[in-house]
Amino acid sequence: MVSGKKLPLPDSRYVVGLMSGTSVDGIDAAVVRIEGRPDAAPRVQLIAFANTPFPASAREEIFALFDPKAATLDRVGRLNVWLGELYAEAALAVIAQAALRPSEIYAIGSHGQTILHMPERVRTPDGRELSFTVQLGEGAVIAARTGIPSVTDFRIADMAVGGQGAPLVPFTEYMLYREDNRTLLLQNIGGIGNVTVLPAGCAPEEVTAFDTGPGNMLIDGLVSRLYPGERTMDTDGLIARSGTVSSELMDWLKQEAYYRLPPPKSTGREKFGSGYVDLLLTKRAELGLSAEDLVATATYLTAWSIGDAYRQFIEPKHRADEMIVGGGGSYNPALMDMLARELGPLGVAVRTQEDVGLSSDAKEAVAFALLADCTMAGIPSNLPSVTGASRPVVLGKISY
Ligand SMILES: Nc1ncnc2c1ncn2[C@@H]1O[C@H](COP(=O)(O)OP(=O)(O)OP(=O)(O)O)[C@@H](O)[C@H]1O
Numbered sequence: 001m002v003s004g005k006k007l008p009l010p011d012s013r014y015v016v017g018l019m020s021g022t023s024v025d026g027i028d029a030a031v032v033r034i035e036g037r038p039d040a041a042p043r044v045q046l047i048a049f050a051n052t053p054f055p056a057s058a059r060e061e062i063f064a065l066f067d068p069k070a071a072t073l074d075r076v077g078r079l080n081v082w083l084g085e086l087y088a089e090a091a092l093a094v095i096a097q098a099a100l101r102p103s104e105i106y107a108i109g110s111h112g113q114t115i116l117h118m119p120e121r122v123r124t125p126d127g128r129e130l131s132f133t134v135q136l137g138e139g140a141v142i143a144a145r146t147g148i149p150s151v152t153d154f155r156i157a158d159m160a161v162g163g164q165g166a167p168l169v170p171f172t173e174y175m176l177y178r179e180d181n182r183t184l185l186l187q188n189i190g191g192i193g194n195v196t197v198l199p200a201g202c203a204p205e206e207v208t209a210f211d212t213g214p215g216n217m218l219i220d221g222l223v224s225r226l227y228p229g230e231r232t233m234d235t236d237g238l239i240a241r242s243g244t245v246s247s248e249l250m251d252w253l254k255q256e257a258y259y260r261l262p263p264p265k266s267t268g269r270e271k272f273g274s275g276y277v278d279l280l281l282t283k284r285a286e287l288g289l290s291a292e293d294l295v296a297t298a299t300y301l302t303a304w305s306i307g308d309a310y311r312q313f314i315e316p317k318h319r320a321d322e323m324i325v326g327g328g329g330s331y332n333p334a335l336m337d338m339l340a341r342e343l344g345p346l347g348v349a350v351r352t353q354e355d356v357g358l359s360s361d362a363k364e365a366v367a368f369a370l371l372a373d374c375t376m377a378g379i380p381s382n383l384p385s386v387t388g389a390s391r392p393v394v395l396g397k398i399s400y
């Protein structure tokens, strides 16, 4: 949908948000109660939250299809419907946990699984330039299994008007977090790190946001390769804590051109995925680093890239008072300590969503509930200042 009729909204409604992000750790599902228009400081209350891990076979298939050569049409088609089934189950489970019936839910918003995201324009044989994205998790299946209108595939509408299709969460952060007197940074550390800047008293067109670089993606990728079959993440940062950051490797890592690219910009597994992990493992061998040192260095790279993005692109225009960190990375104390050491000296207090009484885990699922609510009401919910789109558009596709 690129423009929509504003439909009448129930004053108070329950909406389910589903998020399955770039880390592929599972499906985050939230039930929220929304009161008021979604684009006019709505009241949003988290009623229930659950994380459902993917079955190992589905997780393996998602990772397999990140390789475009393996992603044959039959496998893509199958995974699209398979994920639709899994999302529907996750939605029904969280609705039951909220002690609600599916008939009481106004809509579901499902982010879907990004398997390929190509925001940079590519040329077609007939000379057109276009960008595209592939999000799996069929809305028709979610709607059929739950009986609830389901909104999916949010990113492509923004790309259709020249945007990067990401990030989309900043619209909801503007609605839910902005303050009149303090400049806030909302840093998400999921697979990728991304920051939203909410200047004190800002208007929507003054919000900026961009991907800072790797979040947990490199840490998870390295840990999975260094401890095969044993671990998929550096739980509580224990491995990083027992290693030493290699300044030699850091000097090399800092050369990556992405960090110097001015926003708006977005990145993903295409840059910091398994190919980059391979490169780091080769560098480890060359430099004779231990597994712990390598994980400590990858952890520091995430903290450094967030600090560097602030110094280069944010601080010159907006000195921030506070950074609120969300996403799984906020549960990694080694990473959080490194981040506080990067930003503390610049006068930015580093806190987590939990520190401010919210939930790091639920934040993105809540965001997709709010984005679906906008779609159902025909309200645009991309921020052109953030995605680079030429205009605001209604996002997503509705399956009734
Ligand atoms: N206790 C913990 N200790 C260390 N790391 C953790 C912990 N809990 C979660 N994580 C990290 O957080 C990751 C999951 O983060 P999250 O759920 O925010 O990612 P995502 O939503 O898939 O990502 P994105 O926002 O990029 O789409 C895990 O893969 C792991 O790296």
Ligand SMILES: CC(=O)N[C@H]1[C@@H]2OC[C@@H](O2)[C@@H](O)[C@@H]1O[C@H](C)C(=O)O
Residues within 6 Å of the ligand: 021, 022, 114, 117, 165, 166, 167, 168, 169, 170, 190, 191, 192, 193, 194, 211, 266, 267, 268, 364
């Ligand atoms: C294409 C894609 O899936 N991008 C994700 C990814 O994960 C973090 C960062 O890169 C962000 O740009 C985006 O997700 C969040 C939910 C967003 O759109 O705001």
